Amino acid sequence: MAEIGGALINSKAQQFSAEVISNKRVGAYNHMVFAVNELAHHCRPGNFVAVLVGGASSSMVLRRAFAIYRASLRSDGVGLLELVVAANGNGSKWLAAQLPGSFVDLIAPLGTAFGIPTEPVNALLVGGGYGSAPLFALAEILKGRGCRVDMVLGASVAGKIYAPLEGKRSVNSLTITTEDASAGISGRVSDVLPDLIREHKVDVIYSCGPMAMLEAITKISQSHEILHQCSVEESMACGIGVCMTCVLPVEGDDGITRMTRSCIEGPVMDGNKVLWGHSREIPEGVWGR
Numbered sequence: 001m002a003e004i005g006g007a008l009i010n011s012k013a014q015q016f017s018a019e020v021i022s023n024k025r026v027g028a029y030n031h032m033v034f035a036v037n038e039l040a041h042h043c044r045p046g047n048f049v050a051v052l053v054g055g056a057s058s059s060m061v062l063r064r065a066f067a068i069y070r071a072s073l074r075s076d077g078v079g080l081l082e083l084v085v086a087a088n089g090n091g092s093k094w095l096a097a098q099l100p101g102s103f104v105d106l107i108a109p110l111g112t113a114f115g116i117p118t119e120p121v122n123a124l125l126v127g128g129g130y131g132s133a134p135l136f137a138l139a140e141i142l143k144g145r146g147c148r149v150d151m152v153l154g155a156s157v158a159g160k161i162y163a164p165l166e167g168k169r170s171v172n173s174l175t176i177t178t179e180d181a182s183a184g185i186s187g188r189v190s191d192v193l194p195d196l197i198r199e200h201k202v203d204v205i206y207s208c209g210p211m212a213m214l215e216a217i218t219k220i221s222q223s224h225e226i227l228h229q230c231s232v233e234e235s236m237a238c239g240i241g242v243c244m245t246c247v248l249p250v251e252g253d254d255g256i257t258r259m260t261r262s263c264i265e266g267p268v269m270d271g272n273k274v275l276w277g278h279s280r281e282i283p284e285g286v287w288g289r
């Protein structure tokens with residue numbers, strides 16, 4: 001396993017030229033499937049891919065991070081890697097424009113994965129926008145371990161909810177929230193969490209989405225004294241632990257808070273240990289300041 005500054009890069013990571021097998025528009029997103037090799041075996045919910053965008057001679061030198069939506073093996077042995085892409089900036093627009101038959105350079109799997117309990121627990125999965133991407137594969141694994149799995153997906157508008165039919169089948173209940181009331185309950189995911197936590201006797205929250213949402217969920221998980229594993233979406237320039245753009249203040253097991261690289265010690269972190277609201281500064285009391 002490669003070690004950089006004390007932290008470990010995902011030992012299974014490979015650079016790979018992957019063929020686009022399909023690319024379909026689903027609501028506000030592109031659902032893309034890539035043919036890969038045996039690396040599909042090693043991808044776990046929470047891991048991400050660093051994609052080289054713009055082609056070989058592109059001026060976009062920084063790779064872009066995308067959560068792995070699903071990884072599987074086709075009957076002929078070809079590995080499949082699926083992503084959900086929001087085409088917002090130049091890099092993601094380039095990726096979403098790649099047609100079947102084209103090749104994309106990617107490094108995967110990167111980062112940490114969601115921890116899976118050894119005993120059946122009641123899990124609440126919370127996704128914001130494309131943050132639902134890694135949660136469906138996670139739901140299947142948790143169900144396979146005998147867990148109760150409830151899910152909440154939220155977005156500003158209905159079109160930004162990513163909830164494919166097959167995903168809905170892997171959860172006991174699905175609650176949708178939208179800020180403009182165009183689907184489900186009007187409001188934010190954090191509005192419905194306290195009732196769901198009580199109703200389903202939730203033991204652990206798994207979340208993925210914008211940082212403000214993760215911070216709001218942490219306040220709720222702390223007040224209910226339950227575990228909160230979240231996948232953070234800090235800007236990642238290199239994705240492999242070298243550049244320090246992705247650091248967040250996180251309290252370690254020894255009680256000391258350190259600036260922690262979310263690309264290799266995350267993206268999945270203990271939400272209750274993150275000092276939220278300080279992603280662009282080193283707060284007082286952090287080790288080394």
Ligand SMILES: Cc1cc2nc3c(=O)[nH]c(=O)nc-3n(C[C@H](O)[C@H](O)[C@H](O)COP(=O)(O)OP(=O)(O)OC[C@H]3O[C@@H](n4cnc5c(N)ncnc54)[C@H](O)[C@@H]3O)c2cc1C
Nearest residue numbers: 062064065066067084085086089090091092233235236237
């Ligand atoms: C772990 C993780 C998982 C993600 N999963 C998904 C997903 O499933 N689907 C999805 O659509 N998006 C996902 N994203 C967001 C996605 O990576 C960004 O939207 C993407 O980088 C946008 O690229 P762009 O060129 O389209 O946007 P632009 O805004 O044009 O460019 C973003 C570029 O700027 C760089 N950058 C931004 N801020 C800084 C900074 N402070 N310092 C240095 N460089 C910076 C980024 O590294 C990137 O190269 C994820 C992000 C992370 C970190």
Ligand code: FES
Nearest residue numbers: 239241243244263
């Ligand atoms: S993105 Fe470069 S160190 Fe994390």
